[in-house]
Amino acid sequence: MITFSEQRDIAIEQILPIYELNGWSSAQKPQALYQALLNSHALVSAWNGERLVGIGNAISDGFLVVYYPHLLVHPDYQGQGIGKRIMEILKKRYEQMHMHMLVADSEAISFYEKCGFTRAGKTEPMWIYAGNDH
Template sequence: MIDFRASVEGLRPDQLDGFFVGWPSPPSPEQHLALLRGSAHAVVAMDGDQVVGFVTVLTDGVLMASIPLLEVLPGHQGRGVGRALVEVAVSLVEELYQVQLCCDDDVRPFYEKLGFQRVDGMVRRL
């Protein structure tokens, strides 16, 4: 059974293996934990003692929030974990005017099913 937590308290780097598949320079598990801790909100999906998915939220706390990262381990994809992570994350900032994110075209239908709309945007990846 998957447990969803809106806290990263007590997480360890060794619980964060297997993420950032295909990234040319993926963050280390220690950096991954630091980015979770540094986010305004972070929600993790736990399968026992292992993190199998996570989502981060950045916000100004007044009008806007952004979801910069959502990842689910390949072996747990297609089971509703990503959907649940986004739903919990959005519920944490539902009083704000807008929640935005950038995504690649292949995952756009996933976000559209969650109520997100396509808009023009720009991104610079370093």
Template structure:
């Protein structure tokens, strides 16, 4: 892929569950998401209130999926760019467009995959070791 390709960025544009799953699988984020559970994946799309997507024609090539109050906190749950489109600035643009939708005091919060720590640091994110995650109990 070349940097002169036409990528269209859209805010809260409809997209299908299969498109979303295909992108996650093609970006390796699918390794850490329930891509075999289409009900869960559809719920992830339906209940996000801010989705910025990147398209080449009708192909979804990137996504920033968030839940936010638009004023104080925005949890960027999924940032994914298809492997064939990485290192072209698409992820950086998805984050910038996400921030443009938010109020001036709103913090962008995410949990990074260990291999991505250096990426976020170079974009101006600060590391916070106070994050806690509680998984749902299974078999209860």
């Protein structure tokens, strides 16, 4: 049975495999990744017993805007509704916010559309990015 938690007592050794298996370049900066997750406005994790199988976070000003930078599920557990449930928990926490934002590419676009997100008009995502995974 999968359980969900908003506790932050997660070891970096539990987090890194999910990022590595999903090919996220932030795994190459483990201490920065760890601090970023622990210092997020919200952090939701999914567990199969003692095994971390999913994680998602939010950054927010606490009043108007929330941004969802990370949502990952271990490849062995994808397609079971874990990512959707993490997003539901996060969206519920921020339901009064004026704007919910995220950046999605490839197959993640249809996933987020199923979670209620739509393309942001004629806007274009822009960044200065140190990774190489997109």
